[in-house]
Amino acid sequence: MTDGAAAGSREVLFLSKAGVTDQSTQHRIDPIADELREREYNVSVIHGKQRSIFGRPFRYVAGAGIVELLSNGGSYDAVVMNRDGSPTAYLAALLCNRKEIPLIFDIDDALYHQKRIDETPIPIPGRIFLDKVIQQAAHVTTGNSNIESELSSLNSNITTIPTPVDASVFQKETDPAATYDSTVLGWMGIGPGHEHNLRLLREPLMTLGKKYDITFRMVSSLGNGEIRDTFTEVEQYVDVDYGYNDRIPLKQVRREMATFDIAVLPLNPSDEMMEGKSIIKVLEHLAMGLPVVASDALAYGDLLTHDETGLLADTTEDWVSNIERLINDEGEKNRLAEAGYQMVVKDYTVESYVDQLETVIDTAVTDL
Structure with a gap:
């Protein structure tokens, strides 16, 4: 970690469970990373991988993220990990603690309640270590207050930051793809x-x-x-x-x-x-x-x-x-x-989201 780094010169690594085109990447990673760069942070993003077990796909933090932490972890002031509870996510959390890098774990969905259509729980591999990752994190950010309440027993450093709208995509006066009489x-x-x-x-x-x-x-x-x-x-x-x-x-x-x-x-x-x-x-x-x-x-x-x-x-x-x-x-x-x-x-703009995330990063870096 860079001691005493000013906010605008901080190095931040995003580790995503999701791939480049997945919704969680496009909502809570890429636009956030871009805004931090606008504020002169040095930001790296490593997107996740997808595999299948018994025909069911699951996503997880890529091995490239582990390699990056092992090779260059000491250069980062903070790591932001998005909604993964896989073995590689847990390994990344352990590495962050060993290298004294504050880990901010972000979760915007109730993965712990996911069920099949027949109401039985889904044994998703990406949930196995979820509680352990949350406990290892220096801070947890959530998508709404219901998640915060659910996870507060696992980590007391928790903040709700609702997912922002990317105004460069979702905007008024957009030409419609078709017109309807109905x-x-x-x-x-x-x-x-x-x-x-x-x-x-x-x-x-x-x-x-x-x-x-x-x-x-x-x-x-x-x-x-x-x-x-x-x-x-x-x-x-x-x-x-x-x-x-x-x-x-x-x-x-x-x-x-x-x-x-x-x-x-x-x-x-x-x-x-x-x-x-x-x-x-x-x-x-x-x-x-x-x-x-x-x-x-x-x-x-x-x-x-x-x-x-x-x-x-x-x-x-x-x-x-x-x-x-x-x-x-x-x-x-x-x-x-x-x-x-x-x-x-x-x-609910990206700018408002990053204002709050900056406070979380500052607190996590200071408290470590």
């Missing part, structure tokens, strides 16, 4: 992990589809059999677009989202995994200038103020009445969209 209700995300959430939209969509000409679009959903089964009946009343079979670049995602008239973001409070879901989906839709109707649950309910920055729904009746209100009242739709947008540009 009202487009939209959801953006990776479908298989959200089937329990998306299921909450079945009844509202069928009810609304009997009265209005509606298209329901899932952008980049990688729709699987469970999702298609969930919406088969809905197709009698609503045009359902299941999205793409492969991930698409974020800038293309933006153009697809620009086709939405209203964003619908369900979150099932009975699913433990959802307790730690990031608020990033809500923020990205708001950054696009879209009015949002979201579940009044967990982090989504904490973020949005009903009737001010969005609309919140508990029941089928809530979903129907809120969406119907926006379909029928253009002024209300615009008012809520603008208020949500202003909240994002004020409080």
